[in-house]
Amino acid sequence: MARVIGAVVVDKEACKGCSLCVEACPQDVLALHMEVNSKGYHYSYMKDPDACIGCSNCGVVCPDTCITVYRVKAS
Amino acid sequence: MGEVKLMKGNEVLAEAAIRCGCDGYFGYPITPQSEVMETLMARQPWNSTGMVVLQAESEVASINMVYGAAATGKKVMTSSSSPGISLMAEGISYIAGAELPCLIVNVQRGGPGLGTIQPSQADYFQAVKGGGHGDYKMIVLAPSSVQEMNDFVDLGFELAFKYRNPAMILADGAIGQMMEKVELADYKPRWTKEEVLEKNGDWATTGKTASRKKNIVTSLEMDSAKMEQNNLRFQEKYRKMEEEDVRYEAIQCDDADFVIVAFGTSSRVCLKAVEVARAKGLKVGLLRPITLFPFPNKAIKELARKTKGFLSVEMSAGQMVEDIKLAVYEAGSNARVDHFGRMGGIIPTPTEVVEALEEKFSWELSYGVKRSY
Amino acid sequence: MELKEAIKPGKMNLQEILKPENLVYGKSEVLNDDVMHYCPGCSHGVVHKILAELIDEMGIQEKTVGVAPVGCAVFAYNYIDIDWQEAAHGRAPAVATGIARLNPENFVFTYQGDGDLASIGSAEIMHACNRGENILVIFINNGIYGMTGGQMAPTTLEGMVTATTPYGRNVDLNGYPMKITNLIAQLPGTSYVTRQAVHTPASVRKCKRSIKKAIQNVLDKKGTSFVEVVSTCNSGWKMTPVDANKWMEENMIPYYPLGDLKDSVKGEHSDN
Numbered sequence: 018m019a020r021v022i023g024a025v026v027v028d029k030e031a032c033k034g035c036s037l038c039v040e041a042c043p044q045d046v047l048a049l050h051m052e053v054n055s056k057g058y059h060y061s062y063m064k065d066p067d068a069c070i071g072c073s074n075c076g077v078v079c080p081d082t083c084i085t086v087y088r089v090k091a092s
Numbered sequence: 093m094g095e096v097k098l099m100k101g102n103e104v105l106a107e108a109a110i111r112c113g114c115d116g117y118f119g120y121p122i123t124p125q126s127e128v129m130e131t132l133m134a135r136q137p138w139n140s141t142g143m144v145v146l147q148a149e150s151e152v153a154s155i156n157m158v159y160g161a162a163a164t165g166k167k168v169m170t171s172s173s174s175p176g177i178s179l180m181a182e183g184i185s186y187i188a189g190a191e192l193p194c195l196i197v198n199v200q201r202g203g204p205g206l207g208t209i210q211p212s213q214a215d216y217f218q219a220v221k222g223g224g225h226g227d228y229k230m231i232v233l234a235p236s237s238v239q240e241m242n243d244f245v246d247l248g249f250e251l252a253f254k255y256r257n258p259a260m261i262l263a264d265g266a267i268g269q270m271m272e273k274v275e276l277a278d279y280k281p282r283w284t285k286e287e288v289l290e291k292n293g294d295w296a297t298t299g300k301t302a303s304r305k306k307n308i309v310t311s312l313e314m315d316s317a318k319m320e321q322n323n324l325r326f327q328e329k330y331r332k333m334e335e336e337d338v339r340y341e342a343i344q345c346d347d348a349d350f351v352i353v354a355f356g357t358s359s360r361v362c363l364k365a366v367e368v369a370r371a372k373g374l375k376v377g378l379l380r381p382i383t384l385f386p387f388p389n390k391a392i393k394e395l396a397r398k399t400k401g402f403l404s405v406e407m408s409a410g411q412m413v414e415d416i417k418l419a420v421y422e423a424g425s426n427a428r429v430d431h432f433g434r435m436g437g438i439i440p441t442p443t444e445v446v447e448a449l450e451e452k453f454s455w456e457l458s459y460g461v462k463r464s465y
Numbered sequence: 466m467e468l469k470e471a472i473k474p475g476k477m478n479l480q481e482i483l484k485p486e487n488l489v490y491g492k493s494e495v496l497n498d499d500v501m502h503y504c505p506g507c508s509h510g511v512v513h514k515i516l517a518e519l520i521d522e523m524g525i526q527e528k529t530v531g532v533a534p535v536g537c538a539v540f541a542y543n544y545i546d547i548d549w550q551e552a553a554h555g556r557a558p559a560v561a562t563g564i565a566r567l568n569p570e571n572f573v574f575t576y577q578g579d580g581d582l583a584s585i586g587s588a589e590i591m592h593a594c595n596r597g598e599n600i601l602v603i604f605i606n607n608g609i610y611g612m613t614g615g616q617m618a619p620t621t622l623e624g625m626v627t628a629t630t631p632y633g634r635n636v637d638l639n640g641y642p643m644k645i646t647n648l649i650a651q652l653p654g655t656s657y658v659t660r661q662a663v664h665t666p667a668s669v670r671k672c673k674r675s676i677k678k679a680i681q682n683v684l685d686k687k688g689t690s691f692v693e694v695v696s697t698c699n700s701g702w703k704m705t706p707v708d709a710n711k712w713m714e715e716n717m718i719p720y721y722p723l724g725d726l727k728d729s730v731k732g733e734h735s736d737n
Contacts, residue, residue, distance in 0.1 A: 023489075024482040035506030035706040041666050058505070074666035076490035080510025081501060086490035087482045116567050144566045148559065149592035156556035156589070160532070160563025163550045168567070186553050297548040297564060299527045299571060308542045310533075310551035 023071020023088045027061050031083035034058035038075035038084060044068040047075055095276045101241040102268040104276075105171060105197055105261075106131035108245035109143070113282040114195075115166035116144040118157035120176060123209040124265035125199035128171040141282055151176035155183030155196075162192040163309040165288045165296030167249050171197035173265070174215050175206065177223070184258055185224030188326070189311025191295075193252035195245065196230070197261045199268035202407075202437040210437020211265030211357055216411035219262045220385040227323055229330045231259040231337065232384040234355040238272035240382075246277060251337060253291075255329055262384060264407065266357040266439060330386075339382035340391055344370070348377030350453060351395050353416055354405040355381050357439060362405050365445035374457075376449065384412070389419045396425035400456045403449050405440060406433045428453070495521040495546050502540055506706020508696035509538055511663040512603060515673045516574075517545045519680055529572045530564050532557040536578035537611040555586020558593030561600045572683055574601035580610045583619040583645040590649070597654030597688035597731045601679050604646065604691065607698040608717060615701035619643040622716060627701070642720060646693040650726040656687040658727040662695045662718065664710040675725075688731030695721050 025047070032054065038061050039047045048064035061084070063069060071088025099107070105128050109117060119129045129147060137143035144161075148154040154170045161168040172180065177198045187194055198219065202212035219232045231251045233244045244261050252259040283291070289298060300306040313319040344366060345351055354362040359380040369376040379395065381388050392402070396419065404413035410431035417429045432448035434440045450457060496517040503509045520526050526547055533541040535554035542549035552560040557575035565573040582590050582604050593600065609627055610616040616629040622642050624633040634642070650658040657679050661672035672694060679690035695717050699709035 022477050022482060024479060026483065031500055033505035037506055037706055037710070040707050040710075071489055072666075073490035077666045077669045078511065078663075080503065080505075080507055080514070082492045082496055082510070082514050084490070085488065085492070087484070087487040088489045089477070089482050089487045091477060116563070118563065146562070146566060148562075149588055152556065153559040153562075153589055153592065156553060156559035157563035157566070159552070159556075160550060160560035161567045162563070163560075164564055164567045166567055168563070182553055183556070190551075297530045297550055298568070299530065300546065300548045301527050306542075306546055307548045308551070309549070310542065312539065312551055 020091055021070050021088060022091050023069035023086065024066065025063060025069060025075055025087070026085045028083040029054050029060040029062070030056075031081050032058060032060035033081055034060055035080065036061070037078045037080070041074040041078045043072065043074060044070055093275060094278055097274055097276060098271055099238060099274050100127055100269060100271050101238045101263065102127035102199065103131045104238050104241045104274050105245060106135065107276060108242045109169060110135060110137045110141055111277045111279050112246040112249060113141065113167060113280040114143055114169055114249070115282055116161045116168040117170065118146050118148050118154045118161065118168070119170050120148050120151045120154050120172065122173045122176045124201055124211070124268050125171050125173045125197070127268070128197065143282065151179040152183065155180035158194050159183055159187050159190070159192065162187060162194040163190070163297045165292030165298060166283065169195035169197065171199065173199050173201045174203050174212070177215060177218065181224035184230070185226050185228060186311050187258045188224075188228035188230065189226060190309050191256040192258070192309065193249070193256050194258050195248040195252055195261065196258055197263065200262065200264040202435065208437040209265065211407060211439060212435070212437055213264055213356060213358060213406050214408040214411070214435070215262065216384065216406065216408060219260055220387070220415075228326060229333070229385050231255065231257060231333060231386075232262050233259065234262050234382060234384050235267055236356050236359045236380065238267065238270060238274045241267060242274050242276060255333060257329065262356070264357050265437070334386040334389070337383060338386045338388050338390070340388040341380040341382060342391065343378040343380070345377035345379060345395060347375055349375040349400050349456075350403065350449060351377045351379050351399050352403050352405055352445065352449070353379045353381070353392070353412065355384060355412070358405045358407055361440055361442055362445055364442035365449075368442050369446050369449065372446070374449070387415050387419070389422070392416055392419035393423035396420045396423040396427045399427055401428040401430065401453050403452065404429065404431045405445055406431065407435065407439060408433050409435060428456070493517045493521040495526055497544050497546050499543050501544055503537065504700045506697070506699050506709065507537070508607065508663050508694065509605065511669055512605065512694055513541060513544050515663070515669070515676055516603070519673065519677050520545070520547060523677070523680060525572050525680070525684070528570060529574070532561045532564070532573065532575040534575070534577040534581040536581050538576050538578060538605065539612070541576050555581050555584070556589055557581065557586065558589040558598070558600070558602065562593055562596070562598050565598055565600050569599065572601075572680065574603060576603045577605070578611070579604070579606045579608065579618040579620040583643050587645070590645070591652070594649050594689045594691065595652045595654045599683050599686050600689055601683050602689065602691045603676070604693040605696050606693055606721065607696040607701070608642070609698045609701040611698045611701050615698070619645070622720060644721065646691065646726060649691050653732050655689045655691055655727060656729060656731050657682050657690040657725070659691070659725045660693040660695060660721060660723050662713070662723055664697065664713060693721070695723065
């Protein structure tokens, strides 16, 4: 059965930790990191990478365009 | 010789705009300059030269349309009268701050407030000292004839583009409404797209191509150090105007004991006043500033060394007189500077001017020497 | 870029996924690299991104000129890689008129907030739309003045607390929240007038489709296209970005309902 595997890459220096992507993720993949970036923001990261389906919702709602989304079909 | 016609000053402004290759006019009706847009609309230059003419919803909108249109690197203008120019003040400041060229015509009427629709020169300060907020200057041309209404449109654009700065024609209701013989300029084609790109492509909003960085037209700079540098650059530009583009006319000043200084409509009256005074045996000359900014400081300074007094004749309570005093002070001269003016839309008569001169300089006339204090 | 977090142990090597051919969402090249000055979670960033993506996808970068307002979006010119002009407060539609009239081959848009468009610039927007200028107007309505510190805007909801309505907007004192987009839709110069939002992935995608249609209308010389984006100002509203989205959904959208207000051609009156 073909299944979709996704991955997101967060530009953690550009992320301002608004958590809109966390809210938008249907798979509960993303979370804000315990650590902060150089500006002091808790940046977004893939807490549960296995669950990502590459739907791009996180990227679409991100006001700072710091999320890049990839997707492959795997059998 | 070009085409000679009998025309109103305001109509000539419109005609000259079309002929000099102006790309756009944006305006709002106000007395005593409404004929400018009326003439343009009747001439329909969009069918001949391609010039855009648009009646805006207000003077505020007109000047901001000019601001937008000027950013495209093309020749654009507006015209109004005193209250309308007050409304435009913010926009003019933006245009000066963003370093855009454009032409603004003020056919002055009397103020303050709604004032009168009759001619006045009471917007001198507003024109030469800024008018809007911030440290900026405009090139200000003062026509004294319908012919100069024609000539200064092209000259105004030339200077505006030379300095990337707004230029103003400061006329008044008399020059705007009077009819005179005028030799119209020959038609010049509007700049082609290629010419605009070649002349102004490095700053104009012509559309960002792969070969250049984006052009941003703005007067905003949040970094104080950079903003100060911008201001210093503007000031340098204004000094350059003072070095290179002062224009004036000196009439019978060489042997003059007294020099009348007057521009625009009042200079026409004073030309006659000089004749009347000379007939009475008074050695009187006339200095007519053509550019009010840059002001003919040097000419006044030179005259200050040999004349007994200056009489500034203005259709106002006395505004230019302050600039004359500054020049005389800078010259270290003790020549006396006085003012004679009429207000409320009244134009002084030559006799009034001569009487004022005799009265204000009675001491010098009696004793034949400068009065010292 | 933080790659470490993206590892998928046992399923598929991350390097196998992160290949250009697998890219499904990324930053448009028309968006500059500068980090935006907006507060975390601000709707401006999303709308800027939509514009940049569309300018890219529609291949109109070379003909586009943007007019930035006074307000938080005053620095919009730093972020989208096109020619820009910064207008005086409220005057963007007049500035855009000047550009579009002189260079009708250009695509000109204004980007304005509620204070800029519906308060100080209400005359300019009405008349530009009434003349049917071939421009796109993006209207960000978050019911507050963000840049100056959260004062009342013409679109501030009744009872809403702002810096200048500390006890809530009182309609007897301050008048009513203005549905200016409904007024705009009445003007025969407009062809497409819509109200959108960008608070959910679905609304962002829908908003992008609306703006694309609006741009196409301008390119087709159909008159003025006007897109209101009901937005949040979480700093001004003093909420988290997530709470602000929720508040907007519960309070703003019922008063400013989403959807097309007019979709016709220039010269036709709307019944809205």
